Amino acid sequence: xKISDILKKVKPAFxxxxxxxxxANGFEQLFQTINQLKSCNPAFVSVTYGAGGSTRSKxxxxxxxxxxxIGLESMAHLTCVGHSSDEIHSVxxxxxQQGVENVLALRGDPPKGDKTFVKPENGFRYASELVDxxxxxxxxxxxxxxxxxxxxxxxxxxxxxxxxxxxVLSGASFxxxxxxxxxxxxxxxxxxxxxxxxxxxxxxxxxxxxxxxQIKRFTKMCGATVxxxxxxxxxxxxxxxxxxxxxxxxxxxxxxxxxxxxGAPGVHFYTLNRSRSTLSVLERLxxxxxVA
Numbered sequence: 001x002k003i004s005d006i007l008k009k010v011k012p013a014f015x016x017x018x019x020x021x022x023x024a025n026g027f028e029q030l031f032q033t034i035n036q037l038k039s040c041n042p043a044f045v046s047v048t049y050g051a052g053g054s055t056r057s058k059x060x061x062x063x064x065x066x067x068x069x070i071g072l073e074s075m076a077h078l079t080c081v082g083h084s085s086d087e088i089h090s091v092x093x094x095x096x097q098q099g100v101e102n103v104l105a106l107r108g109d110p111p112k113g114d115k116t117f118v119k120p121e122n123g124f125r126y127a128s129e130l131v132d133x134x135x136x137x138x139x140x141x142x143x144x145x146x147x148x149x150x151x152x153x154x155x156x157x158x159x160x161x162x163x164x165x166x167x168v169l170s171g172a173s174f175x176x177x178x179x180x181x182x183x184x185x186x187x188x189x190x191x192x193x194x195x196x197x198x199x200x201x202x203x204x205x206x207x208x209x210x211x212x213x214q215i216k217r218f219t220k221m222c223g224a225t226v227x228x229x230x231x232x233x234x235x236x237x238x239x240x241x242x243x244x245x246x247x248x249x250x251x252x253x254x255x256x257x258x259x260x261x262x263g264a265p266g267v268h269f270y271t272l273n274r275s276r277s278t279l280s281v282l283e284r285l286x287x288x289x290x291v292a
Contacts, residue, residue: 001073002141003102004173006043007201013043013266014282015203018273020047020058029273030062034070036275040282042072043266046104046176049077056091064098075143076100079108080130084122088130092138104143104176105130105167117153128166135171144172146202148180148189152223165198174200176268178222179207181230181251183258204259207270208277209248212238249277253284260285 007013016037021027034045047063049056059076067074076095078088095103107117107127119125124133131142144167147160154160164175175193180186190202209215212234219226226234230251237243256267269278 001101002173003044003073003075003143004141006073007174007203007265010043011265012260013203014040015043015266015268016045016271016278017205017268018045018047018062018271020062021273026273033271033273033275034066034072037271037278038070038072040279044073044075044102046075046077046268049079049106049108060091060094060098063095063100067100068098073102074100075102075104077104077106078130078134079106080120080124080127081108081117082123083120085124085133086122088123088133089137092134092140095140096138100140102141102143103134104145105134105172106145126163126166128163128170131167131170131172141174142172143174143176144168146175146177146189146193147223148177148185149223149225152221161192161196161198164193165196168198168200172200175202177202177205178224179205179218179270180224181226181255183255183262186259186264187262201265203266203268204264205268205270206252206255206259206281207272208245208252208281209234210241210245210272210274210277212244245277249280249284252277252281256281256285 018030018034021030045066047059047066049059063074063076066072078091083091092103105127107130124130127144131144134140134142144164146164150157150160154163177186177189186204193202207215207218215226233247234244237247259267271278
């Protein structure tokens with residue numbers, strides 16, 4: 001089922017993001033996570049795509065398995081990095097043959113060791129070009145990424161919004177945001193999009209914090225910020241993983257409650273292939289009395 005249709009029917013729509021593991025043990029852990037989260041009846045799940053297409057076959061295999069064997073609607077991430085248009089066409093055709101109906105079209109990060117993105121030979125420079133190509137040749141439902149605090153490579157926030165609008169005009173049906181910790185960033189982002197005529201659903205991306213150094217690294221990479229008060233709370237217990245995880249669950253729960261109360265269409269959880277924190281947040285959202 002196409003995610004654009006799901007978003008019209010399921011409110012709020014909760015979804016989860018996974019990444020292809022590196023080895024058999026990682027896959028075993030991931031499928032345990034997926035089966036645990038399946039009980040939450042997610043609207044869909046997504047599977048990431050490694051830099052330079054390094055996990056291409058694993059992404060296709062995992063997305064197809066989740067949809068056809070586990071029975072959850074799935075979305076494959078697809079990037080421009082390292083692929084010609086013919087190779088992109090082959091990936092999309094493979095996904096189509098597997099019954100996958102949804103893709104998240106991304107420019108993608110440069111391969112490890114490269115500082116800047118380089119347009120592949122006979123490939124695409126921008127995600128909007130990938131969206132347009134996919135729209136022309138296939139009938140996938142296409143999602144794209146949005147950055148509430150601006151793309152780290154685009155210093156002009158207005159231009160960043162225009163770039164996102166171009167992706168929608170090229171054929172994208174919904175937007176999934178990068179992680180953020182200040183809901184005002186999301187609400188301002190959505191308002192600014194509406195003001196320039198972008199009306200597609202904007203799904204907020206939330207990552208429950210469970211490791212301080214990890215979240216510092218992630219936010220540096222994607223251009224997100226951690227509010228000072230939250231950072232101080234985390235740093236005060238930085239040697240206590242359980243306390244950090246509990247703070248992360250509490251904060252993510254409060255974020256989600258506010259987002260949903262003010263009209264967000266759902267929440268896309270960045271799970272990092274783990275279920276504990278996401279399950280705790282969803283339990284608290286569904287049973288507020290369970291919060292101690």
